[in-house]
Amino acid sequence: MPSLSPASVVTALRAAGCVFAEDEARLILSTARTPDELAAMVDRRVAGLPLEHVVGWAEFSGLRITVEPGVFVPRRRTEFLVEQALAHAPDASVVVDLCCGTGAVGAALAAALAAALGRVELHAADIDPAAVRCARRNVASYGGQVHEGDLFAALPDALRGRVDILAANVPYVPTGEVGLLPAEARDHEPLVALDGGTDGLAILREVATGAPAWLAPGGCLLVETSGRQLPAAVEAFTRAGLGTRSAYSEELYANVVIGVGVVGAVGM
Template sequence: MTGSTVSQFPPSRRDPALIASLAARLRAAGCVFAEEEARLLTASATSTGQLDALVERRGNGVPLEHLLGWAEFCGLRIGVDTGVFVPRRRTEYLVEQAALLLRASRPPFSPSGGARPPVVVDLCCGSGAVGAALAVRAGPVELHASDIDAAAVRCARRNLLPHGGEVYEGDLYGPLPARLRGRVEVLAVNAPYVPSAGIPSMPQEARLHEPLISLDGGADGLDVQRRVAAAAPQWLAPGGHLLVETSRRQAPLTVDLFLANGLTARVASSEELDATVVIGRF
């Protein structure tokens, strides 16, 4: 297919022979889910030339989600722009735990009852995947999100606007409206937690195509978590919760950070998703 000049996509885009040929190219390049990726790329292409280019770029390590322009997360299609952190399936566990707390800690919200919806903040939001999923699973909520990366903020705004979310550009809590202080029921955080020394061993598609600021957590991986935990009591409502995704190895250290800043702390984990979340209550 390399060098194809056909501009109109053939009607046989679901042809098993075509999918098998593309899957073989992807598998040779190291793509584990080659058949599924071949189907997705074929469905997104509008010409054979474009399809050939997409398969070549994927074989060169460009994340599938950047090529498609979206990632599947919690059953949703989350828009993901080139250069923006791709939401991982393990982070669905963070959403699950946060949704459980939102549903359990407050009676069902009814606009006619005059009550305000609970305030949810998606900190280090990236594409806004966590916030969007929480709005769907535990809504209605008053949703706010922030990220330091301008490209991520633009992406998150498109994903969260349909849910009434507000997205701010800046460092952690810095750009959040002051009126949120002491009102946040759930603070969900997928901050970078890979130790700096571990970045070179990450998959190529992450370290070459996602922003370093979304991956590198400093010498021990906890630099951002320290800052998140230190300021959380200023923003959480009484009884509010801070949830931070971390690794199993780092979880005891994350627990210590929570305790040192006046929060209770417990560890929740999922073997199926290889996910660990530390949950603190203020």
């Protein structure tokens, strides 16, 4: 079949409602290897598949992260969580990426820490088998291990009391609001990666409660949340016995709660 021209790709994407049609067209055109593949990629994007699922990758913290079909797409705002983790624990040697999805957060942390300090011990975990398979591809070059299971139950017991950075990009959309998400998310990303329970904070509270048992002295837990949920999220961290603060990025419109393990504290 004849190859689509760049202009026709832009036109098709714009007609489908893609706000950044020109930018998306450049990515698709640079990724497609054949005219048939180009046409198929344009068709998938026009049908509503997330761009990252169409091209098979997403840029995150300067890395190209593999994104497989059906796996949660890493958001650029979550780069702020990575920045906050590195600012708090620039010499971290043990990192856990909980609710890891593609493993983007763990890969970004490992890349930065390894560049500065040498090898870092990286573990990631997710309850979704598709996410686990995808994350293994993204953390392999850092020697990362990916575990399948529900939150802390997935982690090796030997990590207890040793984790310097515990990054948990938990789902935080209230159940009743999942249907209001853009179709790209609600139709093509796993519900388990989006639905945070009645008020969106069920998983966050569970992670905050369990974290002290896994953190090294002075280790930190970082979780992304919305501005509306921030006060309740901070309260959950405080109740768990964590020294708690929050940070906000106006540029990325991102809120991160940071909890620091208290020396000598006994986790649950």
